[in-house]
Each structure stands twice: as structure tokens, then as C-alpha cells.
Amino acid sequence: MDVTQNLQQIQTEMKAACQKSNRNFEEITIIGVTKYVTIERTREALQSGIINLGENRLEGFREKYQHFGNEAIWHFIGSLQTRKVKDIIDKIDYLHSLDRLSLAEEIEKRAQKPVKCFVQVNVSGEESKHGLKPDEVMSFINDIAHLTKISVVGLMTMAPNTDDKELLHNVFRELRILRDKVKESNLQHAPCEFLSMGMSNDYPIAIEEGATHVRIGSKLVGS
Numbered sequence: 770m771d772v773t774q775n776l777q778q779i780q781t782e783m784k785a786a787c788q789k790s791n792r793n794f795e796e797i798t799i800i801g802v803t804k805y806v807t808i809e810r811t812r813e814a815l816q817s818g819i820i821n822l823g824e825n826r827l828e829g830f831r832e833k834y835q836h837f838g839n840e841a842i843w844h845f846i847g848s849l850q851t852r853k854v855k856d857i858i859d860k861i862d863y864l865h866s867l868d869r870l871s872l873a874e875e876i877e878k879r880a881q882k883p884v885k886c887f888v889q890v891n892v893s894g895e896e897s898k899h900g901l902k903p904d905e906v907m908s909f910i911n912d913i914a915h916l917t918k919i920s921v922v923g924l925m926t927m928a929p930n931t932d933d934k935e936l937l938h939n940v941f942r943e944l945r946i947l948r949d950k951v952k953e954s955n956l957q958h959a960p961c962e963f964l965s966m967g968m969s970n971d972y973p974i975a976i977e978e979g980a981t982h983v984r985i986g987s988k989l990v991g992s
């Protein structure tokens with residue numbers, strides 16, 4: 770399937786999820802995750818109208834950025850080693866994996882301008898997953914209030930790889946409730962309007978629970 774066909778199918782399902790949850794389709798951003806695919810396939814994604822691209826590794830990001838630097842809005846969605854911050858921080862538009870103070874402090878030191886960050890939360894509690902525990906999020910956000918280069922625009926999570934729909938609803942709902950709590954705190958450095966959640970297997974459920982940014986790889990650019 771070409772990317773345009775995949776995108777049409779995804780958008781149809783997104784619209785159905787919006788209708789079900791009484792949401793506005795226009796407020797949801799699709800991030801095309803190109804980590805598995807070639808430059809050619811990435812170009813196809815851009816041509817199909819995807820302008821937000823996500824990469825989870827430095828090498829992949831570099832390669833795609835070299836080709837399409839000016840043509841896309843760049844989301845770094847993988848965990849970021851502190852010592853790699855300086856290499857990418859001024860090239861990306863959004864970081865989805867802010868999960869520790871040392872990383873925030875390195876960004877403060879290296880970034881030329883404020884960076885739009887999602888705080889990554891390990892809602893499911895799986896050991897393999899990065900992110901803060903839900904009950905650590907509020908104090909973490911308070912701890913970075915003095916950093917002038919960090920703007921917490923939202924929260925991000927990765928759900929378990931499962932077909933258990935109820936579990937998925939619960940994970941996404943918990944992140945939304947946490948987002949609401951941060952947002953209602955009215956912190957200047959943490960407007961926290963957004964929810965980055967939902968991937969190829971679970972984006973309709975994430976949208977029903979309030980996702981504003983879905984990160985879709987295999988279903989969009991896979992074969």
C-alpha cells in the first residue's frame with residue numbers, strides 16, 4: 770500500500786474515534802514515525818501531506834533531517850542520552866521523552882531557545898518502559914520550574930503492547946487525568962495542553978481518551 774492509502778484509512782478511523790468521543794478531528798496531529806523506513810518512503814509520507822515526523826534514535830534522526838530538515842516539523846520520540854543533547858536539541862521542534870532532571874538540566878545548558886517538551890510517563894508500570902511514575906510527575910514539573918529553556922507542552926506515554934482494550938483505555942485515561950491536573954495548576958513553564966499517546970495498534974482508543982498527538986509508524990509507512 771502506498772502511504773496516501775494508509776493515511777486515508779487511518780484518517781477514516783480517527784474520524785470515527787472522534788465522532789464516538791465527540792471530539793474535533795482537526796485538533797489531532799499525526800506524527801509519522803519513520804524510524805523503520807527509507808528516505809524514499811519518508812519522502813512519500815511528506816508528499817502525502819504528513820508534515821510532522823518522529824524518530825526515536827539519533828542516527829535515524831540525523832539521516833532524515835539531512836534530507837528533509839526544512840520540510841518537516843521534527844519530533845524526537847525516543848529516550849535521549851544526556852551527552853547527545855547538544856547534537857540535536859536545536860534541530861528538533863518537540864521532545865517527547867523528558868523523563869529526568871539531569872536531562873532537563875542539560876537541555877537548559879545547551880539549547881539556544883526554549884524547547885517544547887512532553888514529559889514521558891510510565892503509566893502501565895512495565896519495567897521495560899521509560900518514564901516517570903505517575904505520582905512523580907507533579908513534583909518533577911515543579912522541580913524544573915526555574916529552567917528557562919524547558920516548556921512542558923504535554924505528557925506522553927507508551928501503552929503496553931496488548932489487545933486488551935479496557936487496559937488500554939485505562940492507561941490513556943490515567944494520562945489524561947494527570948494532564949488535566951498539571952494544566953489546572955496554571956504553571957507558566959508548563960501549559961501542558963497536549964497528550965502524546967497512541968501508536969499503530971491503539972490510536973483509536975487513545976483518541977477516544979483525548980490524544981492530541983498520535984505517533985504512527987508501521988500502519989502509516991510500513992508496507
Ligand SMILES: *Cc1c(COP(=O)(O)O)cnc(C)c1O
Nearest residue numbers: 802825846968969984985986987
Ligand atoms: C516506534 C514508535 C512509535 C510507532 O510505533 P508503531 O507501532 O509502528 O506505530 C511510536 N512511539 C514511539 C515512542 C516509538 O518508539
